[in-house]
Amino acid sequence: MGAVTKAPPVLARVYRGPHVESAHRGSLAVADEKGRLLQGCGDTALPVYARSAAKPFQAMPLLLAGGEKRFRLSDAEIALMCASHGGEPEHVRLARELLRRGGFRPEDLECGAHAPMHEASARELVRRGEKPTVLHNNCSGKHAGLLLACQALELPHAGYTDPGHPLQRRIRSLLARNADIPESSITVAVDGCNLPVFRLPLSALATAYARLVAGRQPGEESSAAAVRARLVRAMLKRPDMVAGTGRFTTDFMKAGRGRWIGKEGAEGVYAVAVLPRGKKGKAMGLVFKLEDGSARPRDAVTLAALERLGVLPLEIRRALAAYAEPVVLNARGAEVGRIEADVPIGATGRRRGGR
């Protein structure tokens, strides 16, 4: 009765007192911009739904069509298009402002409404007796950007979330090109915000992230590389717009001071692009997917992986300690456990201890 099955490795253990109570498994891939797998564990070829980790690629058509100039987009606005934002007042204000630039109204957004991810903002809505709107949806910036892209590309905006809409086909094509895989190997389902969600191998998504921070590729138009650089610059300048107050992605980018960008996706996905440093520095994309879809160990796993790769300076690790070694509190605020992440990659490839 001790049946066991093949499984990806445990990337994080949740302790209660001295014993492991729960564990999170996952697969992780590290690649360069040429599609070379540098490191990995679990199933690096696992097809995963990119979820919100696709957002920087979903913002590309607008910028490629000259949208930055046409709509006078700021860093904050471009960052918001790549965001899973908290629905904080400033996020909502900017999303509304983006719509206004193209003469759109909130009703044009096809993302649906949900309560702000930022808890204090959610409570404030309830306190005022108001309902969440489409603008509070963590994807409202992305959707607003897609409406502007329709305008810039002279495409009908109605039905912009349909997989067959020309804008969606263009996004899929751009993602495939950046991931260095044929378009046909990306399958599509429906995301939480009603947009097509893209399913591609983990290592291919890691390649696409490496490419976000790499220069112009052979045979590539200069505009493609310029747009990637523009997106990364916006995210680095306004990490507060990419996630929000008290969120790992924001604090992680702030602490990195230009070293990396990070983007979470639902169901336990996280993607990092490590920028090349110095003349011989190399771009690197790191993506993992927690098998169970949990967000709980995501931040700690991200930092553990970067530590293993030798790109996480000690002072940054210390500044992000609350994310790297989260504690489990009970209802009285007492510390009753902790989460420990470890990723079996890197120089040794060995895992610290078994389970």
Add this chain to the structure above:
Amino acid sequence: MGAVTKAPPVLARVYRGPHVESAHRGSLAVADEKGRLLQGCGDTALPVYARSAAKPFQAMPLLLAGGEKRFRLSDAEIALMCASHGGEPEHVRLARELLRRGGFRPEDLECGAHAPMHEASARELVRRGEKPTVLHNNCSGKHAGLLLACQALELPHAGYTDPGHPLQRRIRSLLARNADIPESSITVAVDGCNLPVFRLPLSALATAYARLVAGRQPGEESSAAAVRARLVRAMLKRPDMVAGTGRFTTDFMKAGRGRWIGKEGAEGVYAVAVLPRGKKGKAMGLVFKLEDGSARPRDAVTLAALERLGVLPLEIRRALAAYAEPVVLNARGAEVGRIEADVPIGATGRRRGGR
């Protein structure tokens, strides 16, 4: 890089469109009241923290000390002591009433406060500008019962949550006796509500659940069996007090009409006691622990396991279809996926399909 490790089997798959997006693994044990393992998958000897699945055992000292008569306890009140309740108005009222019976005040509860698990009740608190109290804590009924137990047993109530408090030692001893294991093989940490949480082998917890619905055991005092029967009767009569509105445990017991009791625990624990039916019927305890600690697939896994065991009538399966085959909705309310549970136990022991 395709490293795999030993792991319990997948018990539930989360689909997005036609593909698996996430999966939940777990171990499951089915035992009778004598400690015989009837079925299982994964690691049936896995030590697990019982979490709130220990609640019926935590209510035993009070009843064994004659608390029902002394404090004139109703079915609803006894059920609330075994509850992870929703913090709905009636739960809060009853918890306060329980305290009153012993002359206790909310300040005597050492469980800490958290927002009601029942979302509408939580929203209502925010709307009124009120903060959650200890009475809203899903464990307030259990804690109130422990205070009454201190009084009935003439024990000091201060520090009743300390592992060394005589009441806690008594609970541990009762759990060990019901689980048919030495007391020393139960280790203790701190639960979310500040009480000692008990760690014991999965199959032993299944035995304890089987015993909840079994008769008097050889060499056992009749009061022990009577108290078990009383607890089960209260849970069966007032399933609305054991969890709450829209909760699986409540609907599961209602639909079962006396066939079983069910109790969830945090971190992916669920326990069921199947009552003996007919003259030759047998008591059965079923407990599982999801490795990742997720509550998401818990209801579906419970029903899938009972189906495999052949004790889930089709009409009940149909009545609980929303729990058995949950759908994944997006922010627009569109169905974008589903959860499918399957448990590799039962007559064939084979699993339907691979991953």
